[in-house]
Amino acid sequence: MMKRNHSANMLRLYPLMGVMMYLLLGMVWIIYSDHWLLMLTDSPEQLNRYQTYKGLFYIGLTGILAWLLLRQHQKLTESLHASEQAFSQTFDHAAAGIAHISIRGQFLRINPHFANMLGYSPAEMLDMSFQQITHPADLEHDQQQFDQLRQDIIASYTLEKRYFNKAGNIIWVKLAVAKVLEASDGTPYFIAVVQDISAQKLAEQQLLESELRFRTLLDNAPQISVQGYDEFGTTIYWNRASELIYGYSKEEALGRSLLDLIIPIEAHSEVRKAITFMAEHAEPIPAEELTLRRKDGSLISVFSNHAVVKLPDKTPQIFCIDIDLTERKRQAKELAFLAEFDPLTQLPNRQHFSNRLSSAVKLAKRNQQFLAVLILDLDHFKDINDSFGHQTGDSLLLQVSERLNLCCRETDTLARLGGDEFVFLVEQLAQPEDAARVADKILQQLHTPFALGQQNDVNVAASVGICVYPVHADSAEALLQGADAALYRAKADGRNTYSFYSDSLTLQARQRLLLEQRLRNAIKQNHLTCYYQPQLDITSGRIIGAEVLLRWIDPVDGIISPDTFIPLAESSGLIHPIGLFVLQQACRQGQAWQIAGLSNINLAINVSAQQFNKGDLQHQTTRILQETGFNPACLELEVTENALMGDEEDVIKTMMELRAMGIKLAIDDFGTGYSSLAYLKRLPLDVLKIDRRFIENLPEAEDDQSIAKAIIDLAHNLRFKVLAEGVETAEQLAFLRQQSCDYYQGYFFSKPVPASEFAELLRKQRRLQQNPTD
Numbered sequence: 001m002m003k004r005n006h007s008a009n010m011l012r013l014y015p016l017m018g019v020m021m022y023l024l025l026g027m028v029w030i031i032y033s034d035h036w037l038l039m040l041t042d043s044p045e046q047l048n049r050y051q052t053y054k055g056l057f058y059i060g061l062t063g064i065l066a067w068l069l070l071r072q073h074q075k076l077t078e079s080l081h082a083s084e085q086a087f088s089q090t091f092d093h094a095a096a097g098i099a100h101i102s103i104r105g106q107f108l109r110i111n112p113h114f115a116n117m118l119g120y121s122p123a124e125m126l127d128m129s130f131q132q133i134t135h136p137a138d139l140e141h142d143q144q145q146f147d148q149l150r151q152d153i154i155a156s157y158t159l160e161k162r163y164f165n166k167a168g169n170i171i172w173v174k175l176a177v178a179k180v181l182e183a184s185d186g187t188p189y190f191i192a193v194v195q196d197i198s199a200q201k202l203a204e205q206q207l208l209e210s211e212l213r214f215r216t217l218l219d220n221a222p223q224i225s226v227q228g229y230d231e232f233g234t235t236i237y238w239n240r241a242s243e244l245i246y247g248y249s250k251e252e253a254l255g256r257s258l259l260d261l262i263i264p265i266e267a268h269s270e271v272r273k274a275i276t277f278m279a280e281h282a283e284p285i286p287a288e289e290l291t292l293r294r295k296d297g298s299l300i301s302v303f304s305n306h307a308v309v310k311l312p313d314k315t316p317q318i319f320c321i322d323i324d325l326t327e328r329k330r331q332a333k334e335l336a337f338l339a340e341f342d343p344l345t346q347l348p349n350r351q352h353f354s355n356r357l358s359s360a361v362k363l364a365k366r367n368q369q370f371l372a373v374l375i376l377d378l379d380h381f382k383d384i385n386d387s388f389g390h391q392t393g394d395s396l397l398l399q400v401s402e403r404l405n406l407c408c409r410e411t412d413t414l415a416r417l418g419g420d421e422f423v424f425l426v427e428q429l430a431q432p433e434d435a436a437r438v439a440d441k442i443l444q445q446l447h448t449p450f451a452l453g454q455q456n457d458v459n460v461a462a463s464v465g466i467c468v469y470p471v472h473a474d475s476a477e478a479l480l481q482g483a484d485a486a487l488y489r490a491k492a493d494g495r496n497t498y499s500f501y502s503d504s505l506t507l508q509a510r511q512r513l514l515l516e517q518r519l520r521n522a523i524k525q526n527h528l529t530c531y532y533q534p535q536l537d538i539t540s541g542r543i544i545g546a547e548v549l550l551r552w553i554d555p556v557d558g559i560i561s562p563d564t565f566i567p568l569a570e571s572s573g574l575i576h577p578i579g580l581f582v583l584q585q586a587c588r589q590g591q592a593w594q595i596a597g598l599s600n601i602n603l604a605i606n607v608s609a610q611q612f613n614k615g616d617l618q619h620q621t622t623r624i625l626q627e628t629g630f631n632p633a634c635l636e637l638e639v640t641e642n643a644l645m646g647d648e649e650d651v652i653k654t655m656m657e658l659r660a661m662g663i664k665l666a667i668d669d670f671g672t673g674y675s676s677l678a679y680l681k682r683l684p685l686d687v688l689k690i691d692r693r694f695i696e697n698l699p700e701a702e703d704d705q706s707i708a709k710a711i712i713d714l715a716h717n718l719r720f721k722v723l724a725e726g727v728e729t730a731e732q733l734a735f736l737r738q739q740s741c742d743y744y745q746g747y748f749f750s751k752p753v754p755a756s757e758f759a760e761l762l763r764k765q766r767r768l769q770q771n772p773t774d
């Protein structure tokens with residue numbers, strides 16, 4: 001600025017200096033030129049002539065000088081005029097507003113653009129100052145800048161500010177102000193270049209508002225989680241819903257990798273690939289359902305949409321818009337549950353049960369098994385509802401469902417048909433009557449009184465209707481109808497009972513259950529005992545042992561045959577305590593005989609298929625042998641062919657373990673089962689017992705002869721001993737002896753007898769051995 005002022009002052013001095021120079025040269029010329037002429041000549045004419053030349057030269061020289069100066073002046077005037085015109089043109093037609101402003105802020109000169117911008121005419125504006133039309137909020141800053149410029153503290157300034165136009169509306173402008181000095185007198189004034197940026201400001205404002213609107217929307221959408229990531233997966237945006245859904249606050253999330261935040265480890269590599277793809281191609285991957293991880297480690301299902309925002313000259317930003325599916329899934333699950341389950345008891349409903357029953361019927365058909373449908377209806381439930389109210393009624397139904405659940409095996413299905421009606425599906429029944437056992441169990445369960453609110457002892461009874469596939473019906477629908485019909489029969493029979501679809505089965509089932517109850521009592525009251533049927537060596541005729549056969553001695557009915565109660569014991573599970581009892585009593589008796597000095601006899605005990613396949617026969621036998629001290633080498637376990645039909649490897653393993661203990665193994669009722677020779681060959685057997693059905697018609701029946709011979713040969717080839725059972729005649733015995741059968745048992749020698757009688761037979765044999773003449 002100082003430099004510029006200095007140059008302007010210098011310029012102003014140039015004319016004065018020129019005149020001074022001219023005066024100096026003129027004076028030198030006037031004073032010395034005559035001297036110089038006198039030095040050239042002494043002649044007055046010549047001097048006169050030279051003075052004339054000198055005068056002409058002076059006129060010529062100053063004329064040229066004046067011409068040069070005038071020409072220069074003319075050029076300058078023209079140039080000034082041209083530049084003034086150019087300036088005016090620029091000033092008047094500039095696309096920006098231009099104003100000259102006095103040091104007080106008064107407009108000195110206004111171009112039309114500026115005046116137009118504010119809705120005034122240039123003339124109107126000349127009476128105004130910038131302070132008058134500046135928005136009060138922007139005036140202080142503008143004035144400050146202006147003052148600093150005026151005091152030469154700054155050379156120029158720019159700012160954005162608001163003017164009021166003539167109509168009173170706000171005009172946003174960008175202002176550039178510089179100070180200049182009047183060329184003529186150096187008076188300072190200011191040039192302001194003004195650009196109308198209202199449109200830009202409006203756009204900015206709109207953008208800001210739009211951004212704010214979207215940000216507010218995104219920040220406050222409660223269930224739409226929006227997260228932004230850069231091309232490396234670093235979090236750059238995290239809205240409020242993301243905080244709620246994933247558990248990380250915005251501060252915790254920003255700057256961290258999305259992998260560390262919400263991606264389960266197993267999905268890391270896939271997500272990394274997806275981010276790279278979106279960043280490189282600037283396009284989103286398809287929306288999908290994802291399982292993500294919350295801060296507490298729990299998993300959350302979301303429907304995830306992706307958007308890639310690509311701004312010019314910027315790397316793409318990836319946005320994930322996740323919708324929490326938890327509630328939706330819960331609702332869907334609830335709906336699915338309600339479609340198939342009863343909301344009160346949580347049991348399957350009629351629809352679910354019908355589907356399940358249809359599949360079960362198909363399976364039973366394929367496997368040729370029995371299955372039963374039992375419909376249960378609470379007796380007088382309506383009275384409970386009416387007396388205590390529906391809430392109490394619901395509470396009872398809930399308690400009933402809990403108790404009914406206790407009656408279910410894993411393979412059974414319990415459902416609520418509606419109201420006070422429940423239904424059971426019992427599969428894989430050994431026999432139709434067994435369904436009565438389930439019904440009985442149900443009725444027993446309901447016998448204990450219920451606690452309902454204030455009422456502690458509410459007695460509830462039920463009726464059960466039973467329909468069995470394929471005995472009564474062969475489709476799901478018919479089974480349900482049959483069970484319903486049977487239910488009415490049970491109600492008609494006086495309630496608190498069960499009834500089958502057919503009377504005969506009801507009778508049979510009730511008798512079986514009665515017998516089962518009696519058997520339980522017999523076990524408790526020690527009405528079971530072991531009988532012993534001697535087994536003899538065919539060649540020597542000596543008793544080598546006995547088959548232990550169970551007897552139920554009922555105080556009223558006398559001896560009840562095992563054929564009657566063993567199948568019942570097997571289907572009711574009572575065979576396990578019974579089998580254990582036989583093993584214990586026989587070993588204890590065998591040991592007692594041994595101690596009494598009766599020979600080292602072999603005791604053959606029947607083991608049912610259930611006992612054999614349960615898996616703890618080895619442990620039970622070991623324990624009993626230890627407890628009684630009975631010699632394992634004197635113990636023989638008899639299993640039927642059917643008992644060996646389980647998993648081949650398991651069967652062989654059990655047999656091997658028993659064998660390793662020194663116990664002998666016999667296969668009972670041989671020839672009635674389905675065991676293959678290849679399988680038989682692998683079994684660690686000692687004795688093969690020919691079923692008495694192949695003995696009873698010997699020696700007459702040729703086919704039985706052939707069978708007996710074949711079995712004996714086969715057993716010997718496999719290095720087993722052979723025992724024939726059911727030998728009743730001397731002819732049978734003779735035939736078997738002829739065929740080299742090793743042992744026999746049967747009524748020919750003795751029926752099964754109590755322990756005391758068998759001991760007497762042993763004593764008799766001992767006496768005979770000692771005194772053969774007796």
Ligand SMILES: Nc1nc2c(ncn2[C@@H]2O[C@H](COP(=O)(O)O[C@H]3[C@@H](O)[C@H](n4cnc5c(=O)[nH]c(N)nc54)O[C@@H]3COP(=O)(O)O)[C@@H](O)[C@H]2O)c(=O)[nH]1
Binds near residue numbers: 547561563579608
């Ligand atoms: N799991 C268990 N099963 C046992 C047990 N005790 C017996 N049983 C099985 O019950 C079925 C019937 O037995 P039971 O009425 O004792 O009949 C046996 C013998 O009395 C009978 N027998 C013997 N000799 C003759 C004869 O000459 N004639 C004739 N008509 N019957 C005779 O045979 C039965 C023995 O059979 P088996 O066991 O196949 O050797 C029977 O299946 C027993 O197995 C037990 O404790 N557990």
